[in-house]
Amino acid sequence: MLAWFPYAQPVGGLLGGLMIGLAAAVMLLGDGRIAGVSGMFSRAFGLNRSATPWAIAALFVAGLVIGALLFVGINGPIAAHYPPGIGWLIAGGLFVGYGTRLGSGCTSGHGVCGMSRLSPRSLLATATFILSGMVTVAIVNLLGGAW
Amino acid sequence: MSGVLFGAGLALSGMMDPTRVRGFLDIFGRWDPTLAFVMGGAVLVMAPAWWIQSRMRHPLADAAFHLPQTKQIDPRLLGGAGLFGIGWGLAGLCPGPGIASLATSFAPAAIFVAAMIGGMAVFNLIDARLRGG
Numbered sequence: 001m002l003a004w005f006p007y008a009q010p011v012g013g014l015l016g017g018l019m020i021g022l023a024a025a026v027m028l029l030g031d032g033r034i035a036g037v038s039g040m041f042s043r044a045f046g047l048n049r050s051a052t053p054w055a056i057a058a059l060f061v062a063g064l065v066i067g068a069l070l071f072v073g074i075n076g077p078i079a080a081h082y083p084p085g086i087g088w089l090i091a092g093g094l095f096v097g098y099g100t101r102l103g104s105g106c107t108s109g110h111g112v113c114g115m116s117r118l119s120p121r122s123l124l125a126t127a128t129f130i131l132s133g134m135v136t137v138a139i140v141n142l143l144g145g146a147w
Numbered sequence: 148m149s150g151v152l153f154g155a156g157l158a159l160s161g162m163m164d165p166t167r168v169r170g171f172l173d174i175f176g177r178w179d180p181t182l183a184f185v186m187g188g189a190v191l192v193m194a195p196a197w198w199i200q201s202r203m204r205h206p207l208a209d210a211a212f213h214l215p216q217t218k219q220i221d222p223r224l225l226g227g228a229g230l231f232g233i234g235w236g237l238a239g240l241c242p243g244p245g246i247a248s249l250a251t252s253f254a255p256a257a258i259f260v261a262a263m264i265g266g267m268a269v270f271n272l273i274d275a276r277l278r279g280g
Binding site for chain 2: 005007008009010012013014015016017018019020021022023024025026027028029030031032033034035037038041042045047048051052059060061062063064065066067068069070071072075077078079080081082083086088089090091092093094095096097098099100101102103104106107108110111112113114115116117119120121124125126128129130131132133134135136137138140141146147
């Protein structure tokens with residue numbers, strides 16, 4: 001079936017996913033916390049009142065950058081095609097920031113940690129943001145804004 | 148430690164390419180299923196981790212677990228997830244890849260991350276008003 005999607009990267013995706021799962025497992029079994037990026041990020045920037053110690057949140061966020069840096073240092077550059085124009089990034093960032101605070105999580109917290117815990121809240125949140133993302137992309141395409 | 152692994156995993160997974168993330172959401176166009184493999188791989192590791200967690204009294208490095216206890220499914224959860232999805236579809240980035248991309252595509256990633264901080268700050272302002280704080 002994957003032959004239909006020649007541009008897909010199933011092996012890299014699966015291996016990267018296993019690594020992300022391992023990262024979340026280290027956080028859960030080591031520190032006893034959810035490795036939710038939006039939560040850790042907003043905690044590190046003083047934008048939420050979670051009880052997570054600042055150092056844990058800040059180290060986690062710094063680790064994301066360091067991990068990516070190590071990967072490209074060892075493996076070489078990765079492909080990244082950005083939307084044309086900063087308007088997409090600004091609008092996207094505003095919605096992502098507002099939405100993750102209101103909905104208490106993003107792809108990592110709800111998608112990875114919550115779904116694997118079979119949390120009904122997270123299952124529903126994940127279905128909702130995937131659906132709303134698909135609708136958004138479809139509307140952008142209809143309006144001729146595909147990139 | 149967890150963050151470093153997470154960042155390297157994101158880089159390996161292809162999720163730091165906004166076009167690929169957008170491709171996953173583009174079901175009527177050039178659909179790219181890679182993101183489903185990433186999420187599947189992560190859940191594959193996390194599911195047994197939750198099983199182990201249920202048999203532990205406390206995490207290795209702390210006296211107690213600090214896990215979300217909220218069970219309520221309310222408009223905040225669904226509205227927030229809905230808005231997050233809009234941003235995800237517009238930019239092709241969610242918080243993890245956006246932050247990790249500061250290492251590789253600094254300028255566009257920094258714009259996205261700055262806007263994300265802005266969105267969170269706006270939320271805090273509105274939330275404080277609503278709570279009468």
